[in-house]
Amino acid sequence: MQSSPAPRRSYGGKSADQRRAERREAVLGAALEIWQESGWAAVTMRGVCARAGLTDRYFYESFTDRDALLAAIWDQMRDETLTMLLGAITPYADDDPVEQLHAALVAIVHHVGDEPRRAQIIFGDHSGSAVLEQRRRDTIQMAVDLVIDLARPYLRADVDEVAFRVNVLMGIGGFVETILAWRSGLITVDTDALVEHLAGVSVDLAPRFLRPWR
Structure with a gap:
């Protein structure tokens, strides 16, 4: 038995x-x-x-080691940030894509301004840590893919895909560097003013890649 x-x-x-x-x-x-x-x-x-x-x-x-712990924290904060951004965009799903981007900018800039301790994980100084620098690069590419997927229904029929990806990458990389400069005091504007400056860049670029809205 x-x-x-x-x-x-x-x-x-x-x-x-x-x-x-x-x-x-x-x-x-x-x-x-x-x-x-x-x-x-x-x-x-x-x-x-x-x-x-x-x-x-x-x-x-x-x-297994400290790097594994740092990576786990980064991944958790990254996923929470992306979830927050998607939640901010959802109410504007039927609106102009530039308005959707504006909603995302409001959410992320206020997140950084209102919760600087949490923002330090994604928008802090990671120099000296190979695992975090790689996570930063991977996260930027993930964000690029996300923006491209969200924008695809609104793209012009003749859009140059490579040019669009390059511009999105420059935009997100530039956004990250702008946030770092803002956090360090190199840019001295309040949260709402920074949102409008950032949104202005997308408004200028939109006609090159997006079809006229409605």
């Missing part, structure tokens, strides 16, 4: 998987706080574990 497998033990009503997931979230939360307070370079395995109240072995339970 075959014996049945022994039941998995639980502690405090939680399974081993639940407790492992909670420890992972504690490590992520502690690392995020340190990054927001002092920059990515201050995120260390021992510092994170000390803040999370965990021993070192629980760090390696979820992450």
